[in-house]
Amino acid sequence: MKKLLTAALLLAALLSASAQEKEVKTGWNFGVLPCATYSVDNGLQYGAFGDIYNYGDGNTYPDPLHKISWEVSHFTKGKTRLYLAYDSKYLIPNMRVNASVTYVNDPMFNFWGFNGTSALQNYNVWGNKGLDDTKPAFPASINYYGMGRKMFRALANVQGRLADHLNWAAGMNFWNWQISDMRESPKNAETGKGLYDTNVTLYKRYQEIGAIKADEADGGNALELNAGLVYDTRDIEAAPNHGIWAEAYLNSNVIGARYMKACVYFRNYIDIPIHIKAGDPVFAYRLAWQQTIAGETPFYMIQNVPLLVQRNMISEGFGSSNTIRGIRENRILTEGFAWVNAELRVKLVNFKLANQFFYIAVNPFFDAGVVTKEYRPEYFTNVLNQIDPKLALLGQDTRIYDPARKGDIVYSAGAGLKVAMNQNFIVSVEMAKCLYKPLDAGLWLGIGINYQF
Numbered sequence: 001m002k003k004l005l006t007a008a009l010l011l012a013a014l015l016s017a018s019a020q021e022k023e024v025k026t027g028w029n030f031g032v033l034p035c036a037t038y039s040v041d042n043g044l045q046y047g048a049f050g051d052i053y054n055y056g057d058g059n060t061y062p063d064p065l066h067k068i069s070w071e072v073s074h075f076t077k078g079k080t081r082l083y084l085a086y087d088s089k090y091l092i093p094n095m096r097v098n099a100s101v102t103y104v105n106d107p108m109f110n111f112w113g114f115n116g117t118s119a120l121q122n123y124n125v126w127g128n129k130g131l132d133d134t135k136p137a138f139p140a141s142i143n144y145y146g147m148g149r150k151m152f153r154a155l156a157n158v159q160g161r162l163a164d165h166l167n168w169a170a171g172m173n174f175w176n177w178q179i180s181d182m183r184e185s186p187k188n189a190e191t192g193k194g195l196y197d198t199n200v201t202l203y204k205r206y207q208e209i210g211a212i213k214a215d216e217a218d219g220g221n222a223l224e225l226n227a228g229l230v231y232d233t234r235d236i237e238a239a240p241n242h243g244i245w246a247e248a249y250l251n252s253n254v255i256g257a258r259y260m261k262a263c264v265y266f267r268n269y270i271d272i273p274i275h276i277k278a279g280d281p282v283f284a285y286r287l288a289w290q291q292t293i294a295g296e297t298p299f300y301m302i303q304n305v306p307l308l309v310q311r312n313m314i315s316e317g318f319g320s321s322n323t324i325r326g327i328r329e330n331r332i333l334t335e336g337f338a339w340v341n342a343e344l345r346v347k348l349v350n351f352k353l354a355n356q357f358f359y360i361a362v363n364p365f366f367d368a369g370v371v372t373k374e375y376r377p378e379y380f381t382n383v384l385n386q387i388d389p390k391l392a393l394l395g396q397d398t399r400i401y402d403p404a405r406k407g408d409i410v411y412s413a414g415a416g417l418k419v420a421m422n423q424n425f426i427v428s429v430e431m432a433k434c435l436y437k438p439l440d441a442g443l444w445l446g447i448g449i450n451y452q453f
Contacts, residue, residue, distance in 0.1 A: 023357045023423075026058040031425030035073040037447035041110055041320075041329045047073025047081075049449070051425050062236050062423035065090045069100075071313055078107040078184065083313045096159040096167070098309050102151070107183035109149040111203050114211060114302075114375045116318070116332030117405040117438065121145070143182060143196040147203040150178040150219075157226060157308050165233050169249060169308050171226040177219035177300040205400060211379040216257070216298045223255045226308060228263075238424045239345070239361075239451055240269040241282055251306040259295030263306060264288070267453050278347035278359060285343075286453045288323075291336030291373050302375060303330045311450050321446040324367045326412030326432030327439050336373025341453060342366050345418075361418040363451070367432070368411035377403065410436045414444070418451070426450050 032050035039045075049071035053064040071083040085100035113119030122144075157171030181198035198204070206212040228249020234240040244267065251261040265288045272281040290305060297304075303316040305323065317323035319331035323339055343365035350359035380401035414432025429447050434440040 024058045024061050025053075025055045025357070025422050026061075027055060029053040029055060029064075029356075029422055031421055033427065035071070039329075039445065040441070041077075042079050042106075043076035045073050045075045047071065049073065049083075051449075053422070053424060060090070062238070063089070064424065067424075069313075078105075079109075080105045081313065085310055085313075087309065092158075094161050096309075097156070098158075098171075099156040100154075100310055102153040102313060104149075104151045104314070106149045106151075108143070109147050110145050110328065110330070111147045111201075112145060112328065112331050113202055113206070113333070113400055115334050115377065115401075115406070116337075116371050117408040117410060117436075118371075118374070118377075118380075118402055119333075120399050120402055120438075141195060141197045142200055143184075144200060145202055146182040146184075146196060147201060148178075148180040148183040152176040155310075159230055159308070162229075165231055167230040167232070169226065169228050169230050169247070171308060173222075173224040173226070173306065175222040175224070175301065175304075177221075179217060179219040179300055202400065209379050209383055211376050212299045216300055219300045220256050220298060222253045222257075222298075222301055224251050224253050224306060226251050226306060228308070230308065234269065236423060238426060239282075239418075239420065240284070241280065242271040243269050245269075247308055249308065253295075253301070257296065257298040257301075259292050259297045259301075261290060261297075261306065262293045263290045276347065278350045278361075281347070282345040283342075284345055284451075284453070286339075286341045288340070289336075289338040289372070297335060297375070302333045302335070311453070312448065318369060320444075321430070321448060321452065324369050324410055324412055324434075325365065325414055325430060325446060325452070326367065326434040326444045327410065328441050331439060332369070332371065332410070333375060334371045334373065335375045336371065337369055338372050339367065339369030343416075343452075345451070356421050357423070359420050361420065362415060363418060363430075364413075364415040365430075365432075365452075366411070366413050368409055370407065370409045374406065405438065408436065408438075410434070410439055412436075412444075 030052055032048060035045045035047040035049055037045040052068040054066040055061050056065045065088065067087045069085040071081055073081050082103040087098045089096045091097050112121055153175050155171065155173040157169065159167040159169045162168055182196050184196060207217055226249055228247060231244060231246040234243035234245050247265045249263055251263055253259050267286045270283045272283060274281055305315045305317050307315045312322065315322060316330060318337050319327040320329040343363045345361055345363045347359050347361045384401055412432050412434045414430060416428055416430035418426055418428055420426040426449055428449060432444045
């Protein structure tokens, strides 16, 4: 990364003179990149993703008139992602329209249990390592934290003006989930069965104790309705220099298992008047809270983080790039969670290349969060000191729950590198480390698009 940054700075120095002209884009603009990322959860990703912008005559720049986002990708651990989204504040006068369609097929999804800090994991079991971290601890047929998951989502949200900077918001999200045992490939050539023993998984263990109910273990449908208020004074949406972006709304499921969530997000972007040539640094922070206030969320929806405007393809957590960077994807599954993200965004240089406007920035950050409402804790009362009987035969201490950790704060720190084109298409590389030891899984790397918030 150091070599990449050095090369970018040298190139920018050669081109900086042209960056002094007024930055305006008109017409259609395309940002396309290959998917070439890696994560410990999903393996190597390959495919393509991008954004398409229409700036019209440039009067709204850097905000586009219309934005289309898309992704087609696959991961070496089996996950497939398809995504198409549209966003515009100008399609309908005085209204904002945001819509998307998403399909994700993950035959080797990692399920870590409920309630985050109280859910115990054994990374020796996950990585099939002995206590000395070198040799296999048990047969390769064990993938204790594995399950299969398919998701289809279609959503549409609209916002309309109430007063200056204040909007009403309403929307609808349809979900279809298909949950199963692992559906890994290839199969065993002799038996025709999968390589993994699907009877030895945490997913099965939760079904045995009743924490995952029989009528939801295979998935289901949800139709969520959103309604609330949005206050927005940002100067630029993709990477604000100053302003406030706050949302408060209710999210309710109206088919199947009924529930209602309250969601409150407050984001503040503060300009620091140091007057660096590339632009003033910005201190940005987000205070967020989401909690089920009526009913009970079904198992297959518990990871959802409902949003009025999608900044990224996946809006779920808690953990990884959308909420607490540095911990595993969906490591914290719970009915209520509060978190804070804080980062310093510093533009190092800006320049013009191939008739496009670029800047390079860094963003050191700190994230923290805490469970505010547990999910089905009553089902773990009788198994607090038990370990999975099958893993016990292999000498692994795999207790699944510890209520003493309730209320522990999870926190992490890291830094990111951003390369932005025309203020909107922002490629992001972030590295983080979880500083709460029980959830620490080593160095975390996230590669994608956009700032987190």
